[in-house]
Amino acid sequence: MRVALIVIVLFLSPLLGWSQNVGVGADLAYNFQTTSAGIGLRASIFPNHNLSITPELTYYPGFNPVNEYILSVALEDKLFKYKNYMFYIIGQIGFDNWINFSESPMQGAKPDNFNLEGGGGVTTNKCLRPFLEYRYNFVFRETDLRLGLLYIIGCGGGGAKSIRSSDDCPKF
Numbered sequence: 001m002r003v004a005l006i007v008i009v010l011f012l013s014p015l016l017g018w019s020q021n022v023g024v025g026a027d028l029a030y031n032f033q034t035t036s037a038g039i040g041l042r043a044s045i046f047p048n049h050n051l052s053i054t055p056e057l058t059y060y061p062g063f064n065p066v067n068e069y070i071l072s073v074a075l076e077d078k079l080f081k082y083k084n085y086m087f088y089i090i091g092q093i094g095f096d097n098w099i100n101f102s103e104s105p106m107q108g109a110k111p112d113n114f115n116l117e118g119g120g121g122v123t124t125n126k127c128l129r130p131f132l133e134y135r136y137n138f139v140f141r142e143t144d145l146r147l148g149l150l151y152i153i154g155c156g157g158g159g160a161k162s163i164r165s166s167d168d169c170p171k172f
Contacts, residue, residue, distance in 0.1 A: 027148025
């Protein structure tokens with residue numbers, strides 16, 4: 001119950017923040033070491049032009065060798081833009097609930113784990129942003145690839161400009 005409440009707060013709170021750009025999205029994930037496929041949900045908060053704070057929930061269903069869900073928060077920093085593409089680096093901390101840990105041959109396998117990931121990604125600068133990310137889990141020494149789509153709330157047209165006026169944003 002507590003995890004469900006945390007997930008609800010993490011994913012709904014960005015939608016209430018009209019003073020900043022916010023996006024919501026989903027992805028498909030594939031872990032190469034465990035040969036497991038998963039699905040993910042995310043909300044991205046853009047406090048400035050370079051940084052994104054992204055709470056995420058990823059689930060690897062029971063038909064995989066590893067059945068788990070991961071609740072995490074990632075920081076994404078835009079490195080550079082080339083034509084219509086933005087390249088960024090990722091740092092993430094997560095809580096992993098490994099459902100079928102008892103079936104693992106790994107010595108010392110536990111149901112609840114914290115993990116740390118780093119990686120990179122590429123996306124566009126449009127309202128509907130497809131993205132591709134590569135990540136490495138430093139704790140379990142695993143790599144995964146994510147392919148997804150992010151929608152920027154309040155975005156007008158096909159470009160990256162918001163329909164909100166600058167009067168909606170707080171001035172410092």
